[in-house]
Amino acid sequence: MKIKSWKVFCFDEVTSTNDVARKLAREAESNFIVVADSQTKGKGQYGRKWESPPGKNLLSTYAVKFPGNFPFELISFVAGNSVAEILSGIGIQVNCKWPNDILANGSKIAGILIEKDEKWYYIGIGLNILWPESKTNFNNKVSWTSIIGEANLTLSRETFINKIAGSFDYWRSKNRKDILDKYNSFWKDKNKMVKIDIDGNWLPGKLISILNDGGVEAELNCGEKVYIYSSAKLNYEY
Numbered sequence: 583m584k585i586k587s588w589k590v591f592c593f594d595e596v597t598s599t600n601d602v603a604r605k606l607a608r609e610a611e612s613n614f615i616v617v618a619d620s621q622t623k624g625k626g627q628y629g630r631k632w633e634s635p636p637g638k639n640l641l642s643t644y645a646v647k648f649p650g651n652f653p654f655e656l657i658s659f660v661a662g663n664s665v666a667e668i669l670s671g672i673g674i675q676v677n678c679k680w681p682n683d684i685l686a687n688g689s690k691i692a693g694i695l696i697e698k699d700e701k702w703y704y705i706g707i708g709l710n711i712l713w714p715e716s717k718t719n720f721n722n723k724v725s726w727t728s729i730i731g732e733a734n735l736t737l738s739r740e741t742f743i744n745k746i747a748g749s750f751d752y753w754r755s756k757n758r759k760d761i762l763d764k765y766n767s768f769w770k771d772k773n774k775m776v777k778i779d780i781d782g783n784w785l786p787g788k789l790i791s792i793l794n795d796g797g798v799e800a801e802l803n804c805g806e807k808v809y810i811y812s813s814a815k816l817n818y819e820y
């Protein structure tokens with residue numbers, strides 16, 4: 583199957599679409615997408631697992647040969663814009679939680695895992711379409727939701743792959759300001775109270791803005807401004 587300039591590889595079951603993409607990239611010449619019904623070793627951020635029952639959600643990796651000069655720090659925003667734009671287009675209010683989560687009404691609806699090697703970026707997107715059926719709290723930290731849970735709407739996975747690919751092509755052709763302006767329009771965490779790791783101590787503060795260089799600016803309760811470049815340094819549970 584082909585979507586615009588993207589070749590699409592579909593599988594019933596894989597370990598992880600990101601891992602399969604990495605293998606396929608050895609033979610690939612241009613951008614491609616890997617989609618699977620289920621993953622036995624779906625990967626989330628920080629070595630976490632990404633769970634999804636077979637056939638319910640979108641499990642996809644967009645393997646992209648970025649031009650050598652494309653700034654790596656913008657890839658999260660290109661991916662975030664692509665997913666957020668589609669969701670907001672079907673009437674779901676989204677918040678892009680810096681750097682890689684997409685929330686709908688405060689619950690996680692999509693996650694993005696970006697990996698790279700010398701030539702390729704592997705942009706793994708897990709988008710909850712049919713599961714969970716409604717807003718669900720699987721553990722006491724993160725609550726989850728899905729498109730069916732938010733919009734009571736069923737669009738096929740193909741439709742989402744198609745739209746994400748189109749949106750992705752669009753946003754990666756844009757300049758830094760356009761990409762960041764769009765991301766900012768989906769970023770609803772200004773003034774959100776958080777904890778920030780300062781030399782091993784978690785200090786309270788609030789988020790101020792997304793920075794041009796891809797980081798986030800925060801202000802500690804003592805008034806000092808800090809600049810965060812790793813989500814490992816940021817705790818959203820205040």
Ligand code: BTN
Pocket residue numbers: 597598599600601621623624625626627630632640641642643682683692693694695706707708709
């Ligand atoms: C996160 O922790 O929020 C990121 C989750 C990313 C999950 C997707 S599902 C498709 C792709 N393949 C993987 O193994 N992970 C990503």
